[in-house]
Amino acid sequence: MRLVKLLANLGYGSRKEMQIAIRNGWVTDKEGNRLKAESKLPHEEILFDDEPLDPPEGCIILLNKPLGYTCSMKDRGRLVFDLLPERYRVRKPALSFVGRLDKDTTGLLLFTDNGKFLHEVISPKADVAKVYEVELDRPMTGGEADQFSSGELVLENDTHPLKPAELETLTETTARLTLHEGRYHQVRRMFAATGNHVNKLHRAQLGNLTLDGVEEGQWKLLGTADIDTIFGKDS
Structure with a gap:
C-alpha cells in the first residue's frame, strides 16, 4: 500500500x-x-x-469507560470516541465496539477493526465470560444466585431462557455477576426480574482480561498476550 x-x-x-x-x-x-x-x-x-504508527488492520483497543459516555460516533453529548485520539474515529476499516456499554455503565470496553476477533468474542458459542460489579437499590432476597444459575430464567420480552450465570454476593446490596452471553441491558433486566433496581454497573472483566493499570477514561492498545487472556490462554 x-x-x-x-x-x-x-x-x-x-x-x-x-x-x-x-x-x-x-x-x-x-x-x-x-x-x-x-x-x-x-x-x-x-x-x-x-x-x-498505530497498528495496521487488526487493531484492538481497551478503554476504561467513565460514566455518562455513549458508545456511538454520531449521538449528541459525550461519546467514547472523544476519549481516543481523533484518528481512531476516522480510521479505515472503522473501529467497532466489542459489546456496547450503555451510557450509565462504566468499565472495560473494547474497540476493534478485526471482524474475526469481534465475532469470536461476542458469539454465544465462544462462552467468553463477562464479569460485572453491581450496586443495587435494595438488599437482595437471597434467592437470586439460584435463579440466575438455573438456566430457566426468561426475561420480559424474551422467548428463550438465559444461560446460567454466576452471582457472588459481596454485601446485601453489592455483587459480582458473571455472564456467558450478552443480551440487551441483560444485567439490569435480570435484577429487575427479581424486583430490584441496579444503581451502579461496572464491567470489570472480559474472559481473564481486566482493567489492570488502566485508569478511568484512559485507554491502551492490546498486545497478543492481552488478547490471549480473553480466551483463557496462557500469556
Whole structure:
C-alpha cells in the first residue's frame, strides 16, 4: 500500500494532508531519515511525528469507560470516541465496539477493526465470560444466585431462557455477576426480574482480561498476550 494511503487509512489525515506531512519531513524511518510518498518500508519501521504508527488492520483497543459516555460516533453529548485520539474515529476499516456499554455503565470496553476477533468474542458459542460489579437499590432476597444459575430464567420480552450465570454476593446490596452471553441491558433486566433496581454497573472483566493499570477514561492498545487472556490462554 502506498504510504499516503496507509497514513490516511490509519486516520492521521486526508491524503492531501499526508502528502504535505511527507513533504514537511514528519514521516521518517527509525533512523530519522525522511520518507517519500513512494517509499516502501515495513509498517513497524515507519514513524509519524517521531512516534510509531498505530497498528495496521487488526487493531484492538481497551478503554476504561467513565460514566455518562455513549458508545456511538454520531449521538449528541459525550461519546467514547472523544476519549481516543481523533484518528481512531476516522480510521479505515472503522473501529467497532466489542459489546456496547450503555451510557450509565462504566468499565472495560473494547474497540476493534478485526471482524474475526469481534465475532469470536461476542458469539454465544465462544462462552467468553463477562464479569460485572453491581450496586443495587435494595438488599437482595437471597434467592437470586439460584435463579440466575438455573438456566430457566426468561426475561420480559424474551422467548428463550438465559444461560446460567454466576452471582457472588459481596454485601446485601453489592455483587459480582458473571455472564456467558450478552443480551440487551441483560444485567439490569435480570435484577429487575427479581424486583430490584441496579444503581451502579461496572464491567470489570472480559474472559481473564481486566482493567489492570488502566485508569478511568484512559485507554491502551492490546498486545497478543492481552488478547490471549480473553480466551483463557496462557500469556
